[in-house]
Structure formats: structure tokens, C-alpha cells
Amino acid sequence: MASGSSPAGFHHGLSQPDQALTIRLAHCPAGADWTPVDHWLSAKLGLPIQPRSGSGGSTDDAAETIWRILQLAAELQRAARLPVFEPGRVLSRMPDESMPGAWLFTVAVPQLDHMPAPSLHAVYNAATALILGLAGDPASFAEPERLYAEVESQVLQPLRQALPLGKSSIHLLRTAHELDMPWRHLGNGLFQLGWGRHSHRVRHSKSESDSSLGVDAAQHKYVAAEWLRQFGLPAPTHTLLAEEGQAMQAAAAIGWPVVVKPADRDRGEGVTVGVESEESLRAAFQHASRFSKQVLVERMVPGTCHRLLVVRGRVLYAVRRHPIGVEGDGRSTIAERIQVANARRMALPAWNRPPPYPADDLARQELDRAGLTLDSILAPGAWAPLRRIESTDWGGVDEDFSTTLHPDNAAIAIQAAELFGLDIAGVDIISPDITHPWHENGAVINEVNSSPLLGASQSSLDSLPALMARLVPGDGRIPIEAVAGGDDALRVARARQRYWADRGLACYVASHALTEDPSGHAVPMAAQGLFARCTALLMNKHVDAIVMAVQTDELLETGLPVDRLNRVERVAGKVAAWNAGAITQAAGETEKTLALLLAHSSPLHSRA
Structure with missing residues (x-):
């Protein structure tokens, strides 16, 4: 590269x-x-x-x-x-x-x-x-x-x-595209949404204004639970271990059954729930140890995990996260339903296939726990669980509770996101019934995810326009104009700058040779050329508007720095020739330059 x-x-x-x-x-x-x-x-x-x-x-x-x-x-x-x-x-x-x-x-x-x-x-x-x-x-x-x-x-x-790029990025950017919001890749999976004062930078589902200390704390489950408890929020009871020999003592002190999990992993990796014996505890500890050197033994809380997406102080959706399972039809065995479900997934392109529905020993254990076997026939609408919990590796089924979420549960999710200083947070609450308040049914905040996966469910996809609206004002655009021609182009561009200043906007002027701030002072820049100078201003959060003085045909070589201009004005004189980053004495391609500008402008506000 x-x-x-x-x-x-x-x-x-x-x-x-x-x-x-x-x-x-x-x-x-x-x-x-x-x-x-x-x-x-x-x-x-x-x-x-x-x-x-x-x-x-x-x-x-x-x-x-x-x-x-x-x-x-x-x-x-x-x-x-x-x-x-x-x-x-x-x-x-x-x-x-x-x-x-x-x-x-x-x-x-x-x-x-x-x-x-x-x-x-x-x-x-x-x-x-x-x-x-x-x-x-x-x-x-x-x-x-x-x-x-x-x-x-x-x-x-x-x-x-x-x-x-992360899995969340394409869903965020597709939403921006559908909202006519400009965006740009800044490298290493970091994207800028919008321009100038309205810009906001994201990477995966992390926001530029997230607290780095909060992100670090949220990623370590033991530390995160300590923060939650000290803030007065419900958190799991657990013990942090580094050696398997400590696990039995911890489980006895906490009380069976327990959950065993890595202390610093997410997406359900390495988690074992419902551990009720010394033998299963050893196996669970060894499983978690493959993912982290630090392991948590945690009291098991009754209920199901619910994911609440919090964006800048508002819960955008809440779903109950069921483990992967199959639905009965009253005629077929569970094994046959698994085959049908996997056939549907196999019909998808290989890169779009979710994890297959399992029929392995773990699936048999979960079916046995539910009083079922692979040969059982389920009634229509009944579900057979094939795993104990939902995870990224195994998949699952989301049930939307956005409209029935109890306000007290929404409130603690918002407080948790604010505690860790997160613009975007996936707050997981384990609750027997999310429609009832946490303080009445013993629910706890299980995790606070600083980079929740976006777009993985219909509820998540449906929330993305609202998410974008909370991050970026409107469509993220600022006024951008172009004045094209000879020496007068800079004079007219400065007049347009005053026009925007009279309307309370911090307008900058850029040409191939200079950049001026709203006060008319030169802004020293390492960037050379109109395209580079304008691109730099688009990244500057102090910029409310930009007027480009187009005095060379540089843009024929570089293209425009934006997809759309609010206004184009032609003034007297021809543009100079721009050749590989330098101005020559020859006359430039004035008409072609103007045509390029007009092709990207609003016809109602252009003066050729």
C-alpha cells in the first residue's frame, strides 16, 4: 500500500x-x-x-x-x-x-x-x-x-x-449512504461521517468521543462490575481467578450453580453457564483459560440476557437474546427441522451463511435438559434449544422488547453507558422479565460493550437511522461553494465568505495557493493545492462553510473533494494550467473545469 x-x-x-x-x-x-x-x-x-x-x-x-x-x-x-x-x-x-x-x-x-x-x-x-x-x-x-x-x-x-474493516462499518456506512450523508475512509478502518463542524469519526461501532479509560474498564468484566457496583448499579457477584485450584473455593463461597467466563473477552467466547459440579467446573475453567489468563467464577443469575443499545443517552432498541434453536411444525422431528434450517442456510452464498444449526453432544444435552431428543416432534410454534446461551460462534434468535422495556431498566442502561463515557454502548442485562423493574426481580447488568456489533439483527438494522441522527446533525453537510475564473475569483470568494459570516457561519476560503480563516487571516498548511486544502478543511470541526476559489484546472486531475456544491459562480478570466502539482504559464482548461463544477452543483444556485 x-x-x-x-x-x-x-x-x-x-x-x-x-x-x-x-x-x-x-x-x-x-x-x-x-x-x-x-x-x-x-x-x-x-x-x-x-x-x-x-x-x-x-x-x-x-x-x-x-x-x-x-x-x-x-x-x-x-x-x-x-x-x-x-x-x-x-x-x-x-x-x-x-x-x-x-x-x-x-x-x-x-x-x-x-x-x-x-x-x-x-x-x-x-x-x-x-x-x-x-x-x-x-x-x-x-x-x-x-x-x-x-x-x-x-x-x-x-x-x-x-x-x-469491522462488521459494523458497512451497516453504518450503508445507512449514511441512504441518508445522503457524506463519509470518507481515513485509513485503518476509521471513517469520517459528515463535513467540518458536523463531522464525526467512527471505527467499527466506536465513537471518537468515547472515553479511552471507560473503554478499557468496560472490556474487563471484573473491573466493569466494580465500577457498576460503586456507582450503585446492579452487577454480578464473582471472583477473579488465575489458577484452576482456586475455582472450587470460589464456587463454594459464591453458591452453586455458577457461570465461568474469561475476564476480558466478549461475544460469549469461552463462557459456560449452569456449572453445578467439581468436574464440570474444571472443564469450564479450562475452556475459559483458552481465551484469557484471567477467569471469572460468577454467581448464576436467573433469567435471560437482553441487549440494550444505548446511543448518547437514549435506548434505541432492546432484544431478548435466545440461544440458537429450531421451531416445530407438528410433523417433523427436531433432527429433520435442523436439516431443513441448515438447507436454507446452505442456499446462501458461503460468505453470508450464519453458523450451522448444531446436532452435536452439546445440542443433545440442551434438548435433554428440556425433556426432548433429536427424535422429538415439536408442536407448531414450540422451540427446541440447541445451546444454553447465545454467542457469536453459535448464533441465536433475537426477540424485540423495545416497546415493552421497563423504564427503570432503560434508565440503568443509560447510566451504565454514561458511567463508562460511551457514545455507543451495548448494555447486557440478565433479567427474568425485562418488562419489570430490575430492583424487583434481581436483574443485573452483565456487561457493558464499548463496541457492540451493529446490523446483526433486524432490530439493530432498524435502529441505525436513529443512531446516525444522534451522532451527526442532519445530513452532516455544510455549505460548499466554488468561484471559478481568473484573479477576480479570490475577490468574489472573499465576498461570499462575508455573506456566510453575516449569517453566523465560520466560513473559510481555499484556493490552490492559500487558505484563509473567517477573519481573513492566512492559515499555514502543509497541504498543497486546492483539493488538499479543501480536504483538510472538511476534517476541521471549526469549519461551518467553505468557498473554493478555483483559479487553476487542478480539479480536472484530482476530481472534486466533495460530491456536491451548493453554488457555482463564474467570474472573468481563464483558469491557469495545473500540471502534476505545479502551475504553468499556459492557459488551463477553463470550460472543462467549469463543466465539472456545474455537473456537481445545484442548478438553482449556479451562475455560469
């Missing part, structure tokens, strides 16, 4: 920064029947093909081929958790004179900052090969498991290694 690389710009009207690629189609399937191809893409990859805009139902084999390549390449990037939400567009096409029947397409596609070019090219090469193969012989892809394995090893894994 190149160090110090410049952010990507907006060139071709996409809502994401873009770049131009050339895709060579060595051949196009003449008279292809796209119906089975599209059916396969939808059924096997979960990719419903959108109609080609402007086609009017006409047939064009080359255009139909490239359109599917673009959609598939975007889907493969999303499968690798990369936030690519539009396929791009065709800019031009021409016959390849070196080979009869071949075509060269120039396409504009989304570009993520810090994505190595070879990784991006590999995606489009893979998408091209797959679409051509499907169009030539769709029947040969009827059994896709081998293809899934090849895509996983040759495309998705290299993409994740090139740009490792």
Missing part, C-alpha cells in the same frame, strides 16, 4: 469518490439469454440485477455484459465488507482494434481511499470472468460450492486483508 497517498476525488457524478478503469472484453456473448444468468446471480449470490438505465428494453450484448460486471464487482466488494454502494457507470466504449469482436470499456467505479489498486483490479477481473462464464454456459454453475471456495480464497480474503 502506498504511503501518503492522496484521497480520491469526485469526477463522474457518483455519490462516492471514483476512478476510471478500462475493462477489456475479449468476446461478448452474441444473443445471450440473460434470464438464467440473472436468476443465478439472484439465487446463488443474492444479487438482484437492476435494469440498465437508458436501455429502453433494447438488446446490446456488450452493454448488458459490462453492466452485470459492474454490479457483480460491487457486490463482491460488499461481501468483503467494503462499503461500495453503487456499481458505477460506463463512460465510453470502443472496439479493440487488436482483436476482432473485442471491446474496450472505460468505466467510472467507486474508489475507497487506501485501497491498493491491484486488489481493486482483481475484483473486476474476477467479476468479468464470472459473468462471461455464466453467459456462455449458465448450467455449468448449477452447483456453486467450488466457486464459492474460489471466490472466498482468491477475491474476498485478499480484499479483507488489503482493507480490514
Whole structure:
């Protein structure tokens, strides 16, 4: 990965920064029947093909081929958790004179900052090969498991290694995209939402304003429980151990049954519940020790774990977290229901499959605890548990209690998030009944998660617009204008700066050579050029508005730093030529520069 690389710009009207690629189609399937191809893409990859805009139902084999390549390449990037939400567009096409029947397409596609070019090219090469193969012989892809394995090893894994992003990021950024909120990758999985004063930075589901001390405390269950208790909130009773020999004494003091868990892991890793004997305690301790050097032996609290998502002082949803299980139909055995459930999951692309429904010894133990076996037939609507608890490794089922959550339980979740200084917190409450107050039924706050997984359930997905609204004002945008032309461009830009100042906004002016603050003072910057100076201002939380004085044709090379301009004004004079970061004596591309600005502006507020 190149160090110090410049952010990507907006060139071709996409809502994401873009770049131009050339895709060579060595051949196009003449008279292809796209119906089975599209059916396969939808059924096997979960990719419903959108109609080609402007086609009017006409047939064009080359255009139909490239359109599917673009959609598939975007889907493969999303499968690798990369936030690519539009396929791009065709800019031009021409016959390849070196080979009869071949075509060269120039396409504009989304570009993520810090994505190595070879990784991006590999995606489009893979998408091209797959679409051509499907169009030539769709029947040969009827059994896709081998293809899934090849895509996983040759495309998705290299993409994740090139740009490792958390599972929450793509859901957050998809919500921002749907809300028309600008965002940008700042590197290492850190994203900025919005611009200037309205900007907010997140990584996975961590917020830039989270307390680092609180995050550290929340990640250690023993410390977190001590904080909760001292703050007057209900917390588990437990003992922190480093040696197995101490476990029996701890369990006897606490009282059976107990829970054994690693002290500093989450997602249910290494947890054993319902431990009631010395033999099972030793096994549980050894299991937890594989995840951490410190192990907790904890009094088991009656009830079920509930996850409450708290964002800046408000509970956005509450769900009861049931362990993975199968629902009866009154006819089939539990073993048959497991087979049906796993068949549904196997129909999904390999990278989208949840963990399989188990029929192992642990599942038999849980069924036995419920008075069932794999041969039992459940009544319709009845559930058979296959694990004791929900976890990331095993999966589970969420039952929404957002509308029936007792206010007292919501209150302690909010207090817990505030105690640890967390903007976004997943507060887990173990309660027999979350609709009743904690102080009446012995419920406790089991964990406070500083980086809760977002988008893993429908309740979580539904909460994301409200989450974004609490982090970023409105759509996160600030006014950004451009004044293009010769020497007068800077003078007019300063006049527009005063216009915004009269309205109480801290407006900055940027040109290729200078940056000025709202008082008209020069702001020294290491950044050179209009694009870099404007990008720097977009990261500055003191900036309420920006006016760009466009006096060179630099933006033809870099693209715009934003996807949209509120206003464009042309003044007298031609822009100067900008060549590889330097101004030359030659006249620049004035009309092309103006056209680029106008293509990204509001037509109601532009003066050409």
C-alpha cells in the first residue's frame, strides 16, 4: 500500500469518490439469454440485477455484459465488507482494434481511499470472468460450492486483508449512504461521517468521543462490575481467578450453580453457564483459560440476557437474546427441522451463511435438559434449544422488547453507558422479565460493550437511522461553494465568505495557493493545492462553510473533494494550467473545469 497517498476525488457524478478503469472484453456473448444468468446471480449470490438505465428494453450484448460486471464487482466488494454502494457507470466504449469482436470499456467505479489498486483490479477481473462464464454456459454453475471456495480464497480474503474493516462499518456506512450523508475512509478502518463542524469519526461501532479509560474498564468484566457496583448499579457477584485450584473455593463461597467466563473477552467466547459440579467446573475453567489468563467464577443469575443499545443517552432498541434453536411444525422431528434450517442456510452464498444449526453432544444435552431428543416432534410454534446461551460462534434468535422495556431498566442502561463515557454502548442485562423493574426481580447488568456489533439483527438494522441522527446533525453537510475564473475569483470568494459570516457561519476560503480563516487571516498548511486544502478543511470541526476559489484546472486531475456544491459562480478570466502539482504559464482548461463544477452543483444556485 502506498504511503501518503492522496484521497480520491469526485469526477463522474457518483455519490462516492471514483476512478476510471478500462475493462477489456475479449468476446461478448452474441444473443445471450440473460434470464438464467440473472436468476443465478439472484439465487446463488443474492444479487438482484437492476435494469440498465437508458436501455429502453433494447438488446446490446456488450452493454448488458459490462453492466452485470459492474454490479457483480460491487457486490463482491460488499461481501468483503467494503462499503461500495453503487456499481458505477460506463463512460465510453470502443472496439479493440487488436482483436476482432473485442471491446474496450472505460468505466467510472467507486474508489475507497487506501485501497491498493491491484486488489481493486482483481475484483473486476474476477467479476468479468464470472459473468462471461455464466453467459456462455449458465448450467455449468448449477452447483456453486467450488466457486464459492474460489471466490472466498482468491477475491474476498485478499480484499479483507488489503482493507480490514469491522462488521459494523458497512451497516453504518450503508445507512449514511441512504441518508445522503457524506463519509470518507481515513485509513485503518476509521471513517469520517459528515463535513467540518458536523463531522464525526467512527471505527467499527466506536465513537471518537468515547472515553479511552471507560473503554478499557468496560472490556474487563471484573473491573466493569466494580465500577457498576460503586456507582450503585446492579452487577454480578464473582471472583477473579488465575489458577484452576482456586475455582472450587470460589464456587463454594459464591453458591452453586455458577457461570465461568474469561475476564476480558466478549461475544460469549469461552463462557459456560449452569456449572453445578467439581468436574464440570474444571472443564469450564479450562475452556475459559483458552481465551484469557484471567477467569471469572460468577454467581448464576436467573433469567435471560437482553441487549440494550444505548446511543448518547437514549435506548434505541432492546432484544431478548435466545440461544440458537429450531421451531416445530407438528410433523417433523427436531433432527429433520435442523436439516431443513441448515438447507436454507446452505442456499446462501458461503460468505453470508450464519453458523450451522448444531446436532452435536452439546445440542443433545440442551434438548435433554428440556425433556426432548433429536427424535422429538415439536408442536407448531414450540422451540427446541440447541445451546444454553447465545454467542457469536453459535448464533441465536433475537426477540424485540423495545416497546415493552421497563423504564427503570432503560434508565440503568443509560447510566451504565454514561458511567463508562460511551457514545455507543451495548448494555447486557440478565433479567427474568425485562418488562419489570430490575430492583424487583434481581436483574443485573452483565456487561457493558464499548463496541457492540451493529446490523446483526433486524432490530439493530432498524435502529441505525436513529443512531446516525444522534451522532451527526442532519445530513452532516455544510455549505460548499466554488468561484471559478481568473484573479477576480479570490475577490468574489472573499465576498461570499462575508455573506456566510453575516449569517453566523465560520466560513473559510481555499484556493490552490492559500487558505484563509473567517477573519481573513492566512492559515499555514502543509497541504498543497486546492483539493488538499479543501480536504483538510472538511476534517476541521471549526469549519461551518467553505468557498473554493478555483483559479487553476487542478480539479480536472484530482476530481472534486466533495460530491456536491451548493453554488457555482463564474467570474472573468481563464483558469491557469495545473500540471502534476505545479502551475504553468499556459492557459488551463477553463470550460472543462467549469463543466465539472456545474455537473456537481445545484442548478438553482449556479451562475455560469
